[in-house]
Amino acid sequence: MDKSWLQQQVLERLAEDLLQAEEAVQAAHETATHEENIAENKYDTLGLEAAYLATGQARRAEAIRQALATWRQFRPRPYDADKGIQLGALVCLVDAQDRPQRLFLGPGGGSMKLLSGAQLVQVISTEAPLARALIGKCEGDEVSMQLGPSPQQFEVVQVQ
Known part of the structure; x- marks a missing residue:
């Protein structure tokens, strides 16, 4: 992508x-x-x-x-595994039910959903709670956060 x-x-x-x-x-x-x-x-x-x-x-x-x-x-940079997920990263997560979710971490003001081919990509600011939880993570890492009444678990499957 x-x-x-x-x-x-x-x-x-x-x-x-x-x-x-x-x-x-x-x-x-x-x-x-x-x-x-x-x-x-x-x-x-x-x-x-x-x-x-x-x-x-x-x-x-x-x-x-x-x-x-x-x-x-804004100039998105290639993923650097030494730094982990940063602004400009394109991240694929899976939740506990193995449902994939694609995120593009961008600057503020651009939160929206985009369709790339058959794939839905959620554009979020690095100020979003999920983005803050992802910063510095790498492929294979798990992310836990409270979304609503119950905790949510995600695994970072792929980062570009």
Whole structure:
């Protein structure tokens, strides 16, 4: 599986998200400033609510812009067994029921699921609890963590 292809997919998805967020900002701004939405009394809050929505959407758009910039600068490195799993690793885990799970550890802002051929790849930030548990691990290592009410066990099967 090609890490640069996965990175490109993340960039494309973030670009789509940014476009949607910018459209939402514009729509909320237009609603907030439209002359029909000028408050006529203290109970008429549509314009005020739209202004709050526009502010929130603008913050969301800025967060996506920052994630895009980070992902554009990101250069996944090949796996180094001496360092173990690090940022940029493509990891295959199996759980206690031998169900495989593929993870791509990337910078923040790109958490999403991608389809690579017939394989589902979960993109997670190194800030995610599972990613933090994986940092420094190598092929064959086991990882235990509390997910919900019960502990989960994973084995690192493959790292790229």
